[in-house]
Amino acid sequence: MSHTVSLDNYFARIGYDGPRAATLDVLRALHGLHPRAIPFESLNPFTRRPVKLDLESVERKLVTDRRGGYCFEQNALFADVLMQLGFKVTPLIGRVVWGREPDAITPRSHMVLRVDIDDEPWIADVGFGSVTLTAPLRLTVGLAQATPLGTFRLADASRNALFLEVQSRDESWARVYRIDLQPVEWIDYETSNWYTSTSPEAIFASNLIVCRVIDGARLTLLNDHLNERSGSGEIVRQHQLTNADEFAACLRERFGLNTGDIDLVDVFNRVRTPQAATENENENGGAV
Numbered sequence: 001m002s003h004t005v006s007l008d009n010y011f012a013r014i015g016y017d018g019p020r021a022a023t024l025d026v027l028r029a030l031h032g033l034h035p036r037a038i039p040f041e042s043l044n045p046f047t048r049r050p051v052k053l054d055l056e057s058v059e060r061k062l063v064t065d066r067r068g069g070y071c072f073e074q075n076a077l078f079a080d081v082l083m084q085l086g087f088k089v090t091p092l093i094g095r096v097v098w099g100r101e102p103d104a105i106t107p108r109s110h111m112v113l114r115v116d117i118d119d120e121p122w123i124a125d126v127g128f129g130s131v132t133l134t135a136p137l138r139l140t141v142g143l144a145q146a147t148p149l150g151t152f153r154l155a156d157a158s159r160n161a162l163f164l165e166v167q168s169r170d171e172s173w174a175r176v177y178r179i180d181l182q183p184v185e186w187i188d189y190e191t192s193n194w195y196t197s198t199s200p201e202a203i204f205a206s207n208l209i210v211c212r213v214i215d216g217a218r219l220t221l222l223n224d225h226l227n228e229r230s231g232s233g234e235i236v237r238q239h240q241l242t243n244a245d246e247f248a249a250c251l252r253e254r255f256g257l258n259t260g261d262i263d264l265v266d267v268f269n270r271v272r273t274p275q276a277a278t279e280n281e282n283e284n285g286g287a288v
Helices: 007-014 024-037 055-064 071-084 188-198 244-254 264-271
Strands: 088-096 108-117 120-124 145-147 150-156 161-167 173-180 209-214 217-222 225-230 235-240
Touching: 007 024, 007 055, 007 071, 024 071, 024 108, 024 120, 024 209, 055 071, 071 088, 071 108, 071 120, 071 188, 088 188, 108 173, 108 188, 150 173, 217 244, 244 264
Parallel strands: none
Antiparallel strands: 088 108, 088 173, 108 120, 145 150, 150 161, 161 173, 209 217, 217 225, 225 235
16 A cells, blocks of 8 residues: 555545544544545446556545545545544455345455544444445444434454444344454455456446435435435435436436546446346345
8 A cells, every 4th residue: 555645635525624633533524524425336347447446546536536436445545544644444354244134144345444543443434335334333342323324333243253233214223244353454355356346246247336425315326226315214215217318417416426438328228227236235235
């Protein structure tokens, strides 16, 4: 990780003008702003373009070119910013179980960050799509933690692992992913990223997913279906996009994406005939 992200450019991208210090208040502020400004999106794997994880490429795509990305890009960017500010950041990896059987064994395909502040550990994750955290969580088992969008908790998964769970509207708990607490090396994400961005078994190869946090709600585009959900997860608006112009305008205006040289007519034609996803599927096979 020899390249470092320009803090000035990143802060301008997310709209942050506060202190540059390794404090909990700063972490909370950045964690809240990031998913509002930088959408989760899978345009690169869907259009067979590489997903590059070197920081120079990540910064160019997510900051300079005003695109978005998925967990490996989003959290790599966030981690570098935090480390420049003086935070102690430990890379972790998880297995997505969102939308699957609770005991499903899935690939290690999701990047998560541990952030230590004054010897207290926190979990940070700005890249899980439809249930991306909007605040860091104390790394405390069983503690229900309210965030601006949803209540979450960490549950014991045994064998040095924890489940991230989100509270549903009926107050039950749904598992999102299983976090392995053993630290990984940054290079370990390359293998997982290759699988996630290229394998026919991975949802991003055959479906387009775009997500963004807005005021009090979440926007999710699954192929040509646009949903808006309240903080509790209830769908408040649904709309099916009917033509390429509407599709392009949605990406630009609702999600704030600069799609550059991507042929959106071709993308729209492909999303009209998705191969795998339903409205209950998301990152690596979980629900949106």
